[in-house]
Amino acid sequence: xxxxxxxxxxxxxxxxxxxxxxxxxxxxxxxxxxxxxxxxxxxxxxxxxxxxxxxxxxxxxxxxxxxxxxxxxxxxxxxxxxxxxxxxxxxxxxxxxxxxxxxxxxxxxxxxxxxxxxxxxxxxxxxxxxxxxxxxxxxxxxxxxxxxxxxxxxxxxxxxxxxxxxxxxxxxxxxxxxxxxxxxxxxxxxxxxxxxxxxxxxxxxxxxxxxxxxxxxxxxxxxxxxxxxxxxxxxxxxxxxxxxxxxxxxxxxxxxxxxxxxxxxxxxxxxxxxxxxxxxxxxxxxxxxxxxxxxxxxxxxxxxxxxxxxxxxxxxxxxxxxxxxxxxxxxxxxxxxxxxxxxxxxxxxxxxxxxxxxxxxxxxxxxxxxxxxxxxxxxxxxxxxxxxxxxxxxxxxxxxxxxxxxxxxxxxxxx
Numbered sequence: 001x002x003x004x005x006x007x008x009x010x011x012x013x014x015x016x017x018x019x020x021x022x023x024x025x026x027x028x029x030x031x032x033x034x035x036x037x038x039x040x041x042x043x044x045x046x047x048x049x050x051x052x053x054x055x056x057x058x059x060x061x062x063x064x065x066x067x068x069x070x071x072x073x074x075x076x077x078x079x080x081x082x083x084x085x086x087x088x089x090x091x092x093x094x095x096x097x098x099x100x101x102x103x104x105x106x107x108x109x110x111x112x113x114x115x116x117x118x119x120x121x122x123x124x125x126x127x128x129x130x131x132x133x134x135x136x137x138x139x140x141x142x143x144x145x146x147x148x149x150x151x152x153x154x155x156x157x158x159x160x161x162x163x164x165x166x167x168x169x170x171x172x173x174x175x176x177x178x179x180x181x182x183x184x185x186x187x188x189x190x191x192x193x194x195x196x197x198x199x200x201x202x203x204x205x206x207x208x209x210x211x212x213x214x215x216x217x218x219x220x221x222x223x224x225x226x227x228x229x230x231x232x233x234x235x236x237x238x239x240x241x242x243x244x245x246x247x248x249x250x251x252x253x254x255x256x257x258x259x260x261x262x263x264x265x266x267x268x269x270x271x272x273x274x275x276x277x278x279x280x281x282x283x284x285x286x287x288x289x290x291x292x293x294x295x296x297x298x299x300x301x302x303x304x305x306x307x308x309x310x311x312x313x314x315x316x317x318x319x320x321x322x323x324x325x326x327x328x329x330x331x332x333x334x335x336x337x338x339x340x341x342x343x344x345x346x347x348x349x350x351x352x353x354x355x356x357x358x359x360x361x362x363x364x365x366x367x368x369x370x371x372x373x374x375x376x377x378x379x380x381x382x383x384x385x386x387x388x389x390x391x392x393x394x395x396x397x398x399x400x401x402x403x404x405x406x407x408x409x410x411x412x413x414x415x
Contacts, residue, residue: 072339073103074325080333082144096151097180100238106140111293112236118180126236126293132161152182167372191386192218199411200227203386207240207297212247229285229411239296249304250275254282259304262324264341285414286311287407295319302362303345313364314407320353320360368403
């Protein structure tokens with residue numbers, strides 16, 4: 001048995017990059033702890049009542065997933081299937097239901113349904129908790145397993161169970177099933193329109209590979225209509241690509257202005273990202289609207305313009321998700337997605353929320369608090385603004401969105 005253990009430990013240790021000499025002389029604590037893992041592995045493998053649940057690969061993968069998953073909400077283990085799915089995703093178009101989510105308290109929480117998708121049409125709302133998919137609990141499920149369950153061939157159906165927070169504290173959560181028919185999901189990154197008083201309005205839905213180009217086109221179109229001031233709406237934007245947020249920030253920040261920087265465990269993880277040319281819109285007054293679901297690249301962009309005094313941030317404190325993950329392939333075509341650094345705004349504010357203190361995110365210059373009831377009304381109002389039906393267009397309804405109205409009011413008072 002000793003030979004078997006030594007050989008198995010050497011395989012695991014080699015796989016994760018440790019170098020342990022001949023085992024009889026190995027006395028360091030790392031080896032001793034790995035030895036305990038091997039002992040537990042063999043006990044479970046040889047004695048667990050259901051042997052089909054105690055296969056070598058399943059146990060080892062579960063061990064790695066637990067190790068990585070306990071670090072933070074964004075580090076995770078990817079099985080070969082999940083890693084292949086990640087690497088082969090088509091850009092901006094896929095088969096699914098159109099839900100953008102983040103993991104919180106062990107469950108997937110809807111950040112926003114993508115407009116004009118099955119989830120959007122089924123009136124799934126931001127903040128909804130997905131507690132089951134096809135009757136299987138999602139609690140502590142891997143993010144990629146959730147994505148794999150929601151995505152699939154267009155035309156096929158998937159049943160999800162939603163838990164919705166009550167409007168009044170103390171009331172029971174509303175739990176219900178929704179059957180969705182998967183479809184090709186096309187992510188439209190930008191919507192824009194001209195408001196009264198020559199104020200342009202651009203909603204950025206997602207920081208995908210096309211957003212900087214789409215955003216630039218929207219700016220040019222609005223400028224051709226004599227735009228004098230600009231509101232950028234980043235509410236319910238879950239983020240996306242770092243490079244997209246940097247490219248957008250460069251449109252407002254002149255050469256050498258700091259956009260964001262990263263700090264990690266070692267000096268090699270320190271990187272600065274700066275504007276590298278003259279900005280095409282260096283002086284237009286800007287207000288950025290955010291809420292508690294504005295995350296990641298949304299926060300990087302907002303923080304850059306706030307700290308460089310190029311925009312007034314209006315709304316709620318943002319989500320607080322801004323860490324750097326890298327995907328490291330393993331020898332069996334699985335992989336580890338690992339947080340290696342955190343993002344900081346130009347003034348040194350750490351964006352990543354501290355789970356213990358609750359500090360993090362981008363603090364608005366002008367805070368506009370909203371109740372749960374108001375939040376739902378504002379969300380529905382946003383859909384009428386950005387995705388009006390024929391009836392809404394004819395009625396030219398007053399905007400029932402006090403956060404957007406506040407941003408417009410601020411800009412009207414800027415000379």
